[in-house]
Amino acid sequence: RPEYTLSFCFFVSAPALVLGQEKKDYSLFLQHNNFHNGRFYTKQPQCVDIPADLRLCHNVGYKKMRLPNLLDHETMPEVKQQAGSWVPLLAKRCHADTQVFLCSLFAPVCLDRPIYPCRSLCEAVRDSCAPVMETYGFPWPEMLTCDKFPIDNDLCIPMQFAGNQATPAPASKACPPCDNELKADTIMEHYCASDFAIKMKIKEVKKEKGDRKLIAAQKKKKVLKMGVLRKKDLKKLTLYIKNGANCPCAQLDSLGSNFLIMGRKVDQQLLLMSIHKWEKKSKELKFAIKYMKSHQCPTYHTVFQ
Incomplete structure (x- = not known):
């Protein structure tokens, strides 16, 4: 994740505050205003x-x-x-x-x-x-x-990266669910934010009304988090990448392997949140899968994940 350093030189009306110099005690700093x-x-x-x-x-x-x-x-x-x-x-x-x-x-x-x-x-x-x-x-x-x-x-x-200021790394053009590192903390963030998580194979990928449609293979699926899914959902499992008909998703270039799929149910559709190839030798994946068994996810009033 990129880190940003703020420039607060525009706060001309804030006297006696120099950011970067720590004051010993701010406890009474704002008591006049509750x-x-x-x-x-x-x-x-x-x-x-x-x-x-x-x-x-x-x-x-x-x-x-x-x-x-x-x-x-x-x-x-x-x-x-x-x-x-x-x-x-x-x-x-x-x-x-x-x-x-x-x-x-x-x-x-x-x-x-x-x-x-x-x-x-x-x-x-x-x-x-x-x-x-x-x-x-x-x-x-x-x-x-x-x-x-x-x-x-x-x-x-104001905006920090406007005009002639430093240009940050460009945003990825990959479909958002496909643009995730195979890192344990990233996997766990999406696991906690998702309604369900499954190890599965993908039979076919289609385009449908601007979305990308993933049709699961009928072979045995391993459910890591059932969430809102019902047994009948698993029998004919279909997921969608919203507005993802044309964005790149390297994971879907080859469908021969198993995938770690995480998603949410929105308006009766199952939306893909994250997709990773199931790499058996990945220590990060092994750690995340083991951690899922005991981890208590925080309860968010979820806005985005």
């Missing part, structure tokens, strides 16, 4: 360390965050739970500022007043990432409606 976004909080706003297990934002470029955050999450467990469902979106590289935008809300930088993302930043990330989310059956969420955010000025967070 009313925010039309809501009174039971706790005073405070500055806290961004914990290492807040994977969405741990390497965002600053170390302290405001709590409650700008999405009305009052506790760190709530922040972690809600932010976790967005981690896989970073790996899709749909926009260079995805992390900047999301972390400005989930883990806002500590200043003397809330600083929201600019509307143009929201629109840029939405326009690039919403099509990826739709592949998995997720619409752009209402809580991130861009009209809610301020138009560009010096008191909102």
